[in-house]
Amino acid sequence: MAEITMLEGIRQALFEEMDRDPAVVALGEDIGVFGGAFKVTEGLLARFGPERVIDTPISETAIVGAACGMSYLGLRPVAEMQFIDFIACCFNQVTNFLAKSHYRWGAPVPLVLRGPSGGSVHGGPFHSANPEMYFVHTPGLKVVYPSTAYDAKGLLKSAIRDNNPVLFFEHKFLYRRIKEEIPSGDYTVPIGKAVIRRQGNDLTIISYAAAAHTSLEAAEQLGREGIDAEVMDLRTLLPLDRESILASLKKTNKLLIVHEDTRTGGIAGEIAAIVCEGAFEDLDGPILRVTALDTPVPYSPPLEHRFLPNAEKIVAAARALAKY
């Protein structure tokens, strides 16, 4: 067992799944010869050859359209968006073809669409996006957004083996910053299951991706102030783990939701509605959110810092909630 980064976890999942199942193929811009913009696919071409590791033209529509066709014919493609921001270019392919094929034509789409996402890297408005909610709003898709090396590897394997189209978001700030020991050999992490990262009694903080780490940092600080926060990492946004959300809320009775996605239309609103519908009489305070601001991701580092949620903002909201 060695310590590996989240990026390495993703790479291992690709290698192991392509080894395990000859139907798995990879395609995307510069994923072959160059090894990918972030080197996630480094070595893949040398190992599996150009028929299974395909460098594509710069056209997201073509990438997803081709992958969709491959999946109709029995392959299990893993397509990469060089930056997830560009998924907007193939919105039609994703929402009308990937999401609806099975429903309309009985044609399952066992496909994974993955790509580096999120901010904190001064990437500016076109290289920092968190577009997950467009797709959480699209029935027929699954949306996964892990925060650890273990989960990234296990969830990617589950995604590749899933018979539904799975959008797999990889937070690029976490790629090389998160390290952990993971078990050798094959394992998977189930899609649709949240995990409690920290047990607590006073309030629940629900989060995912990089914001889950920020939430944990805030929870440690809150712990020193005598506020005992539980931190839940959603890991999968669609389907959402309602059971775990309601169970934690029923334990702590107070809820704070933190996400790096912008505020309006973020998953926090959906979770708040689930809680109001399913556990209104367990609420001992308002459901609060700490999120990014409703603007594009600023390029300027101080503006980006202001834009993103951070531990300080989370602690302030949690304090108010604990006191309520």
Add this chain to the structure above:
Amino acid sequence: MAVDVVMPQMGESIFEGTITKWLKKPGDKIERDEPLFEISTDKVDAEIPSPAAGVLKEVKVNEGQTVPVQTVVATIEAGGAAAQTAPSPAKQAPAPVPAQAKAEPPPSSASAPAARMPSPPPGAAAEQAHARAASGEKIRSSPLVRRIAREHNIDLAQVPGTGAGGRVSKRDILEAVEGTTARPTQTPAPPVGGAIPFRAPTGPSPLPPGGAAQSTAAFETAVPREKLYFGHYEVQPMSVMRQKIAEHMVLSKRVSPHVYSVDEVDLTGIAALRAKTKEKFEQAAGTKLTFMPFFVRAAVEALRAFPTVNASVDGTNVVLHKEANIGIAVALDWGLIVPVIKNAEEKNFLGTARAINDLAERARAKKLKPEEVAESTFSITNPGVFGGLFGLPIINQPNVAILGLGTIEKRPVVIDDAIAIRSMVYLTLSYDHRVVDGATAHQFMGRLKHSLENWSESIL
């Protein structure tokens, strides 16, 4: 030994106070009489000194919370931590016991210090809850708290709230659940008469009692609330002082039919006298020489001549005050306060000047005592200090008149068909026409003008 710090009673008719700021954190050392926290009440903002030397152990009431007087707001560990160890209570016990022995049987020695600890929660809290219920105030809680209350048959009005804004929190209701199972025979006293009157009435009064009705009038909006919010804005909650000012102003305008009169007074003589004497005065007296004591002295004299201006209204009675207690409006960065020069009729010029300067300084330092902002019989305000030509002030209740001073400036004036340059001021009188008629008001102002224009009193 732990010493409880309580919310002090800052005046007879004050029943609660808001902690606006803690000046020490738990764990901080503190000397006796060193400022510990700041409060805001109906009447004053004040710094509260520590009742003991030691270490601030626990803060029980957070900033922004309002609690009844005598509520324990903090504890101080006096005289070091040794007092907390087991053997010391027994050693300390003999000291307090003899004093108590006369009044009551001596408690068993081991529990003596504990028995002496004040334990206000059940009674005081229940009273607070009663007061709240009786006043018809909405009880704040949460869906969870309401569910627990329903499941355990608990009347939320009886549960003291410690959450934000007095909200009944999960912890409060769980404590109440434990309390009811532990004390099944608990029979809360009926709330009849439980509510504490806002002000103790001393006779028939036409003024409505304070509280909800008064507040509602003060905080009405003239247009639907949603029309207030447009463009870019920031919402600032009113401080306690701001709310009180708003309430008092609305009430005054509603109760007293205001009439205004304006006079012009030639202050050339006083200005010259002040310029000539200022340095000498300030050296000899050790206090500033402003124009204000001239106005106060002249007003006192005029009030003695026209006692209906120095009065209050109680229903169909007019209360003529024998003292001339002059309220002086002092502008603060955070609001406005009106400290009162008591028995101004007994003070000479120097005493008046000293009293004004002392009150103004202490108002700005938040060091006024509650009795120093009460019992005015007439008030003076000075919009001129900020450049106002003249102002039409609102009467400071329960007075029936207020004098407004305009800015003092040189103006061309006709004297005996010649134009002269004189130091002039506009004085305004706002008066309550229920009691004071125009004739009286103008005679009062004439008297004031005469005193000021023909200043004869020695100022040193």
